[in-house]
Amino acid sequence: xxxxxxxxxxxxxxxxxxxxxxxxxxxxxxxxxxxxxxxxxxxxxxxxxxxxxxxxxxxxxxxxxxxxxxxxxxxxxxxxxxxxxxxxxxxxxxxxxxxxxxxxxxxxxxxxxxxxxxxxxxxxxxxxxxxxxxxxxxxxxxxxxxxxxxxxxxxxxxxxxxxxxxxxxxxxxxxxxxxxxxxxxxxxxxxxxxxxxxxxxxxxxxxxxxxxxxxxxxxxxxxxxxxxxxxxxxxxxxxxxxxxxxxxxxxxxxxxxxxxxxxxxxxxxxxxxxxxxxxxxxxxxxxxxxxxxxxxxxxxxxxxxxxxxxxxxxxxxxxxxxxxxxxxxx
Amino acid sequence: xxxxxxxxxxxxxxxxxxxxxxxxxxxxxxxxxxxxxxxxxxxxxxxxxxxxxxxxxxxxxxxxxxxxxxxxxxxxxxxxxxxxxxxxxxxxxxxxxxxxxxxxxxxxxxxxxxxxxxxxxxxxxxxxxxxxxxxxxxxxxxxxxxxxxxxxxxxxxxxxxxxxxxxxxxxxxxxxxxxxxxxxxxxxxxxxxxxxxxxxxxxxxxxxxxxxxxxxxxxxxxxxxxxxxxxxxxxxxxxxxxxxxxxxxxxxxxxxxxxxxxxxxxxxxxxxxxxxxxxxxxxxxxxxxxxxxxxxxxxxxxxxxxxxxxxxxxxxxxxxxxxxxxxxxx
Numbered sequence: 025x026x027x028x029x030x031x032x033x034x035x036x037x038x039x040x041x042x043x044x045x046x047x048x049x050x051x052x053x054x055x056x057x058x059x060x061x062x063x064x065x066x067x068x069x070x071x072x073x074x075x076x077x078x079x080x081x082x083x084x085x086x087x088x089x090x091x092x093x094x095x096x097x098x099x100x101x102x103x104x105x106x107x108x109x110x111x112x113x114x115x116x117x118x119x120x121x122x123x124x125x126x127x128x129x130x131x132x133x134x135x136x137x138x139x140x141x142x143x144x145x146x147x148x149x150x151x152x153x154x155x156x157x158x159x160x161x162x163x164x165x166x167x168x169x170x171x172x173x174x175x176x177x178x179x180x181x182x183x184x185x186x187x188x189x190x191x192x193x194x195x196x197x198x199x200x201x202x203x204x205x206x207x208x209x210x211x212x213x214x215x216x217x218x219x220x221x222x223x224x225x226x227x228x229x230x231x232x233x234x235x236x237x238x239x240x241x242x243x244x245x246x247x248x249x250x251x252x253x254x255x256x257x258x259x260x261x262x263x264x265x266x267x268x269x270x271x272x273x274x275x276x277x278x279x280x281x282x283x284x285x286x287x288x289x290x291x292x293x294x295x296x297x298x299x300x301x302x303x304x305x306x307x308x309x310x311x312x313x314x315x316x317x318x319x320x321x322x323x324x325x326x327x328x329x330x331x332x333x334x335x336x337x338x339x340x341x342x343x344x345x346x347x348x349x350x351x352x353x354x
Numbered sequence: 355x356x357x358x359x360x361x362x363x364x365x366x367x368x369x370x371x372x373x374x375x376x377x378x379x380x381x382x383x384x385x386x387x388x389x390x391x392x393x394x395x396x397x398x399x400x401x402x403x404x405x406x407x408x409x410x411x412x413x414x415x416x417x418x419x420x421x422x423x424x425x426x427x428x429x430x431x432x433x434x435x436x437x438x439x440x441x442x443x444x445x446x447x448x449x450x451x452x453x454x455x456x457x458x459x460x461x462x463x464x465x466x467x468x469x470x471x472x473x474x475x476x477x478x479x480x481x482x483x484x485x486x487x488x489x490x491x492x493x494x495x496x497x498x499x500x501x502x503x504x505x506x507x508x509x510x511x512x513x514x515x516x517x518x519x520x521x522x523x524x525x526x527x528x529x530x531x532x533x534x535x536x537x538x539x540x541x542x543x544x545x546x547x548x549x550x551x552x553x554x555x556x557x558x559x560x561x562x563x564x565x566x567x568x569x570x571x572x573x574x575x576x577x578x579x580x581x582x583x584x585x586x587x588x589x590x591x592x593x594x595x596x597x598x599x600x601x602x603x604x605x606x607x608x609x610x611x612x613x614x615x616x617x618x619x620x621x622x623x624x625x626x627x628x629x630x631x632x633x634x635x636x637x638x639x640x641x642x643x644x645x646x647x648x649x650x651x652x653x654x655x656x657x658x659x660x661x662x663x664x665x666x667x668x669x670x671x672x673x674x675x676x677x678x679x680x681x682x683x684x
Contacts, residue, residue, distance in 0.1 A: 204533070276557075279555040
């Protein structure tokens with residue numbers, strides 16, 4: 025189904041023009057695009073002198089607290105307030121809005137703006153564009169359609185959305201439009217080096233120490249086609265690190281020459297591991313994750329498995345080797 | 355002096371139009387921009403049915419051997435041949451062309467196309483644009499001026515020039531034009547993920563093992579404002595790694611929260627260390643390097659120091675702490 029053509033920004037613009045008071049929300053565990061697209065839209069509505077609340081169920085991660093308007097984000101829904109419309113941005117499913125979704129649902133017309141092809145259209149108005157590299161790109165399109173002049177504060181949020189969701193303009197989701205938007209934001213005053221330092225070049229010391237420990241766990245199998253890294257609770261405790269710090273470590277396994285599938289096992293609690301799979305492109309790791317009740321995309325997927333470290337290792341390496349064998353046979 | 359206005363692409367275009375046979379050359383130890391801009395210009399001239407030789411003194415690094423026309427690069431100057439013009443791209447000084455420079459110098463009119471502000475104008479025609487993010491950007495401008503239609507093979511080379519010289523669109527040299535060129539190259543068929551994997555996501559296994567060892571040498575001083583990493587000959591030998599593998603490791607020191615100066619000491623030979631300094635922006639590390647007879651840019655510089663590891667560490671940490679103290683006092 026081509027969801028793009030169902031409903032368009034025109035429907036959202038109508039609601040914005042006739043309304044006065046809006047809530048903008050995004051998903052739990054927000055990353056750069058969730059935070060950036062929420063704040064860009066909230067700031068855009070403020071430019072129109074609307075009453076705007078930006079809501080995220082979880083705290084804004086430290087990395088993104090420099091974003092303009094990040095300090096105004098609320099984490100509780102005001103029980104008494106009703107809005108003219110609620111925007112959900114970058115949210116593929118309703119439950120991704122967090123446990124307060126039912127409260128949000130009843131507070132006004134729900135406008136769902138998202139770039140995930142799997143979006144289940146939980147809104148009253150659903151504008152889904154899987155070709156957009158980031159929800160921030162869709163907010164950019166919406167602001168242009170209203171139109172709202174893009175201030176530097178809005179530009180910084182849009183830039184960070186596009187930057188982070190394209191992996192610094194590296195992922196296959198990067199399009200000519202991604203580059204054109206980024207160029208326009210830089211013209212408006214965004215400083216690429218300043219942003220890159222804040223987003224990518226700011227490691228807590230314990231993260232680097234943990235990385236050194238984790239890299240030492242590297243194991244290769246299947247003639248170097250599968251690489252596996254392990255993070256135990258003991259390592260996290262010793263480094264005094266939270267589990268979020270581990271995000272991205274799996275990429276070190278994938279980047280090794282000849283590796284087709286990179287795997288990271290993180291001990292979630294004694295006897296249970298959270299598994300991240302990454303592939304270079306050829307192997308569909310979502311299919312591997314599904315075998316263990318997980319899911320994801322072709323090149324990035326995950327699941328949880330119970331068992332001892334040895335058992336879990338055997339299971340995931342076995343499943344990866346099987347998938348590589350099957351893929352070669354096609 | 356604004357060198358930009360001295361001579362323009364028009365002078366180069368005249369030489370191209372009247373000539374038949376050209377040599378394109380770049381600097382020793384070529385990186386992405388040197389290789390990409392050389393190959394893009396060579397391929398552009400080939401589109402005009404010219405006779406073209408691409409020359410680099412050193413081999414094309416393995417990472418960049420996938421670039422179209424990279425397999426045609428020669429590393430020896432043909433003693434007998436005379437060209438209508440010689441292009442030097444991305445070369446700040448004549449001796450950067452390599453030991454065969456004098457042979458090159460006598461083979462035709464020398465056209466110097468570069469984006470380094472420090473270029474010493476060693477050519478007969480000198481086109482210097484310090485605002486260009488890469489020599490590849492200048493080759494793009496030249497091809498547009500001729501004009502030559504940009505083929506996919508040319509586009510890949512220009513894209514890699516811009517990508518690598520802006521550090522994946524992160525350095526302060528990144529401009530709206532960098533993004534516009536990248537977007538145009540993607541429109542022409544360049545695949546950002548394919549290129550990014552080849553350029554950034556292909557680590558030999560021993561590099562990752564060496565990284566783990568090097569991260570374990572991390573030392574902080576000056577209240578966490580100076581971070582130091584060490585690579586010894588013993589570590590390189592044990593990892594069976596060449597010294598080039600260490601390039602970029604210094605960035606791990608710089609990325610730590612609160613660090614102002616990141617330093618990497620690499621043992622060049624017993625009793626002598628090659629030092630790399632990186633700053634986040636405030637501290638001028640070129641000034642620190644100059645104290646030891648080295649040089650570089652404000653945020654990236656280097657030098658060589660003789661002595662024992664302990665002596666060299668003390669010297670560089672002391673110099674960095676002094677510079678931080680002086681900078682704070684300004």
